[in-house]
Amino acid sequence: MTKKQLPLDELSGAIGRILGLLLTEEKVDQAVQNLSLAIKESVPGTIGAGVSILDSQARRTSTGFTDSIVEQADHLQYELGQGPCLTSWAFEESVLLDDVRTDTRWPEWSAAVSALPIRSVISAPLMANGHSIGAIKVYASEPSVFDTAAVSLMELFASPAATLLSHIQSAETPKRISEGLQTALHSRDMVNRACGILMERHKITHERALQQLILQSRNKDQSLQEVSAELVAGIPADRN
Template identity: 60%
Template structure:
């Protein structure tokens, strides 16, 4: 039975996800938000999950809205088969009408016998020419998902993949930026401290640095701590 979600409602969900992701800095948090939104967006869904995979199909990040989804996904990773991995590898939406009668992944389907999962729908997360992974939803009843549901999930996955790609690509420069900021702060602090010692004691730059290192050894502190202490001790000045 087709369970249509009005396009204006779907657009609202996607817009909300965009707003959330634009404030996120970490992929793991982003996929959690997307999985929760997918579960909410598709009627009849028991749980949803997202898997981000590398070029060899190895998981790099994942999210699951429920323990059942987590177990179903973990079985796919361990067995190396299942609708999620197939959707990613084939870059096509995979529909499972009933896990109990499905024959494409016998080992994975056998592992699902103890879980209340009957219907599965998985679609690739593709940004440009790159397949990032897959988005999948699970239902407790057979025949819950159909062609219409597949199209709805694809509509959801398109902007989701683009947003995830942006979050992924922004993490590396952000880490570099944070490291650079720390390095620049440290360098500035050391420069200020050596300048204070040069002015106070009439030392050269090299001698001021040697004085700093001597204090670090004597006081058993770090260079940055010693520099901060010198700067803070200047009357009328704050760190």
Template identity: 50%
Template sequence: MTSPMEDLTFVFARLKGLLLTEQTASRAVEDLAEAIKKSVPGSLGAGVSLLDAQGRRRSTGFTDQVVAEADALQYEHGQGPCLTAWAAEVTVQIDDVHADDRWPLWRDAVRHLPLRSTLSTPLIHDGRSIGALKVYSPLPSAFSPQDRKQLELLASPAATLLGNVQADSSAAAVGRALRDAIATRDLVSTARGILMERHGIDNDAAMRRMLSQASATRVDLRTVALSVIDGTAGSPS
């Protein structure tokens, strides 16, 4: 059985091998939403929305019906945390939906849903916001600063993958992307095993170390994995 962190690694690897046309983008956001839900403890559901320059949905993936309903009400009323995260290009956190006055129309519209906490972060690609990731919880104050940091960290590679809608459909291009994705997955798996043995930690803890290192040094996960294998990585807590 794979861990939540492994799920995310494999999703990114799989998405990198896709040609993200309008058809495959839909499958991509669904896979990503499911992996994000598993990676953030206490989540009722998660979603990924790709938006155009006017804030209209291009493609939306969600794990649970409550996410679909809450998102649909944002688009209907033209306000809400996900739309704000997209438009303002900032992470938006709500600790208690019932007590938050920033989006009154949306707050009143979702009052019947089992929804109390939300966390939304923008997807920034080539200097512009193309959508947002979000997680929902039925409990107030459900998301920690670490959850916020993790969602923001996941948004960067997700935006890169989802933003690169490729026009080149040649077999050679697909092959190169797939080989690169598989190589990255294998490097991360090897590095994770080294950290588990070196520090006596489990799968998730090893992945968190590498994600923290990537965030602290502003490099990608492949580079961190290589540094672990080469014995040059630091020891993030």
């Protein structure tokens, strides 16, 4: 499939429109919904888009999606504790998935969405003040629809959007920010180190190690950073 890139003037207009939507918004839930709709219209080849703000246990505090397909695909990620969006959020880097049916990084999630018209995925972290507060993602119905140019486009949208979303959320619910978002400001290096320990100990993949950390975080009601730090420090945080 031929990949289309936005002309510079069209790109500038798309970014400006997205920022304009967020600048006029006062509620984070409506802001993430507006952002998901704008991203779908701006990224070529996209059939659906979503936005998630996450707490320290990788649970969504706010979410926006363009349709039921995105809603189902996202729900399955957070239910299973694995998927491109969670990986993007935890490791603070963009994830490009060429084909859900052949990629082996998230086997349970890939199997769960096999009945949905989803083949290609991009997920980019929402980085505010140097930390990941969530992720944006787009889906396509054919394999290999997205490329590195599309990843760069998503990152262009994500950077200013994250700053504005964090301001909206902070102004809207100071308690949620202090108790949720602040504890989610985890260290990518710490999470990576903890994943490395689990990979070596159990001979598992990077993504499987992350899934274990996320599930432990939820079970223990601790942040992903706290679980990772305990493991790195030698405390057996990987026990069920």
